[in-house]
Amino acid sequence: MSAPVDHTVLQAIANGVAAETGEAFFDALVQHLAGALNVQSAWVTEWHPEASRLRALSFWSRGRFVPDYEYPIHGTPCEAVISGQRLVVVPERVVELYPDDPDLPGQDAVSYMGMPLRDTDGTVLGNLAVLDSRPLEADATCQAVFGIFGARAAAELARLRRDRRLRALNDEAAALRAELGSLRGFEEILGESAALRRLLADIGRVAPSEATVLITGETGTGKELIARAIHRHSRRSQGPLIKVNCAAITATLQESEFFGHEKGAFTGAAQRRDGRFKLADGGTLFLDEVGEMPLDLQAKLLRVLQEGEFEPVGSGRTVRVDVRVIAATHRDLTQMVREGGFREDLLYRLNVFPLHAPPLRERGEDVVLLAEAIATRLARQEGATLAPLSPADRARLKAHPWPGNVRELENVIERAWITGTDTPDGRVLNLVRALPGSEVTPRTPGLAADPDAVFTAAEMLQMERSNIERALVSCQWKLSGVGGAARLLGLHPNTLASRMKSLGIRRPD
Template sequence: MGLGKILVVEDEPVIRSSLRRLLTRNDYVVTEAESVGDACQNDLASFDLIISDLRLPGEPGTALIEKSEHTPVLIMTSYASLRSAVDSMKMGAVDYIAKPFDHDDMLKAVADTISRKDEVLAEPVPSADTSTTSKDGNPAGIIGRCAPMMTLFSRINRVAPTEATVLVLGESGTGKELVAKALHEASRRDTKPLVSVNCAAIPETLIESELFGHEKGAFTGATTTRNGLVEAADGGTLFLDEIGELPLEAQARLLRVLQEGEIRRVGSVESRKVNVRLIAATHRNLKLMASEGTFREDLYYRLNVVELNLPPLRERGQDITLLAEALLEKTTKKMGTSLMLISPEALVAISRHPWPGNVRELENAIERAVILSEDDMITPDLLGLESSSLPAASVQAPQAATELLDENDSELSMEDYFLRFVLEHQNQMNETQLARKLGISRKCLWERRKRLGIPRKEAG
């Protein structure tokens, strides 16, 4: 049967027959097609690999990526620009190869791809309750239900099993390291180390030594030979956070890692082979930096094979309250305090705040509130969100409250909502039921009644 079944899709007969001869001589079973439409006449799932030209009559070769589902697609392009290769990888190609191709390079790419496919098929499908997913089925326990996050989860699941380099973009505090963790845990490297490096936290004079290691005597203070963090990640995943802060000299060394799979320690003349999957992250505009000469353009295109965007917290809608409740549960467990609730007013304050520090800022605010709280309720004043103060209630008496009942619901402040809810339900509920529905204590309910002039009606 041969080493595997391969579908070759190429509209140039000479190239197609040449590739068929090369593969059949090396014990592969080859089927030929000259367009995407012609290729789809076959059962694409029956092949171990599809090798397709990028430029084809009708649909481009990348159209086969979606149509083939689980069969990997290797893209050939005579337009051997890094840009077209990057675009192909972004769409899900397992690899690309430039035409005219070297026979040994083609055979190596084919063998590697087919062996990786066999490994993936041999692995058990992870269940929904594994450590890489949350109770909602999200990777690495990342919380989110909004459309941008669901798109992100889908892309993580698609790219994680591949060897593609990933660039994670997002503002500070959005959780880029969690995305790197999710990619690593769902990859074939999950049993090997994930080494995380914050490039902004290492002094510029030391970063090359920290990343790539150094030989004894390479510089003043180098009293012993030392392995770098890239070597520490050998076989696993290297996560470089804030990669935009990497000096140009270190960028050149990193490019060598990506292009040649090797490093050279500071002060050494010998290169060492390393096998790492790189995930990089930044809040900066690397494309602009590349145009300005502060970031290597060739490194930018090597990094930007697959781009994942993390939305800022202010654009995640109801995810904000989901995150607040999850972070509250996490914080109370960590501090060993009793179960706490977030008051309706605090939830509104949280949803209105712009969160320039994103999830990290929200976590800090929740932790602060838990520490300062004297009971089981998180109120807005405990959060310390100066820019999210609620409109002051101008209501003085029940008569004013009655007038508010005719206003548009979407314009109600939390004080207005409180008035409306109490007036509508106090005849059907006792104080305990009212407080529970409002998410506040009986004492808090009594204090608000007193302040707003709506005392509890006497029975009978």
């Protein structure tokens, strides 16, 4: 470079660069810098110290942009810039001085100039560099111009990094809010059955390890709670737990959701974004409903599990992550392998330590324990008191098959709470209405197996409610007159209406 710097041109360049932000800013900056200093190439990079590599945010060379340029710094003039944190000027014979740099000969390089880009706290963010096929006359004016461009580049790169961190935090916060919402108040896995005790023992064994875990079980059995328990008791507990529901993401966007994307990688990709694997770096990634993942994405997941690396959508750069994977499914993955819907090698990789969440119908008294915990939580939210569950209520809960498992139980108890009756002992759950298909023979004074049995006030109210509801159903909810429930029960219609109101009995919709 030998041409003098035109300050009018510099002003025009500064105005042009000022109109851009983000990645467009860097494109404008390197193109204008190459023109201002009359050099062959100019590029701005971001420093990745964990890999000792520089990744070009924009690289202008010989009249065109060079995409996806990334390189290790060892043996390059950029290494002196980054390690020494200083301006480096090589006016000529750069290939002789840096013979280990494989890219210099191919660019006919003769001269080089580079400077570090620092954040306000002194952290090295990257570097700005120029290269030419002629000797470089880097006088004071040339270096001053280069410094002006470098200061602008450093400020924009610092802003870009802050924006990325903010987006990552927002994504992680959204994921955590979704997880907390799905828990609906449970912080522990409740139960005392033998099936659950075996599960908890296995969780305790596998949690401290780094093994990949596959949790199987029906919908609503608490697979996410199991994943959270594993993470909470692992060495990664201080890191993030990121959840991905594979069934809830559009197939065309799953790769971007997992691995992130570059700006312009597809329609709507207005800016670069990190995926869930990057967000989970140093922590745990929970892949819920992994059986819904398409086959092409299964191959890419297998590579991450085997090698710990991937490429974001629209990028040629490789990203390395340290992530533990916990997967869950309600489907039979072995059968899916036989049918060609799931990769056998991925199943082997996921199924290092299998855990099975037992269905509620196989957990015996746990259904009563869980029902009481749910109802107690509802009572606490309203500042009310829960009446003890009657033997009839307990029998009804254990008689129901619970195809929806704990999730169904939550809905039933909430319905029973809303339609329950307040008594001096607390609110009595209306399980007759909430579980109409699980009829059990109620214990009544006249038909008690034990003639000396004593009934609580809550049990008496439950029996009265059940008796009135059976009468109403048999009379097709006709209250008075011939064939009405009042006559069947031997009550005045006004008395029956009053008792129905008191007991919270309403005709179903």
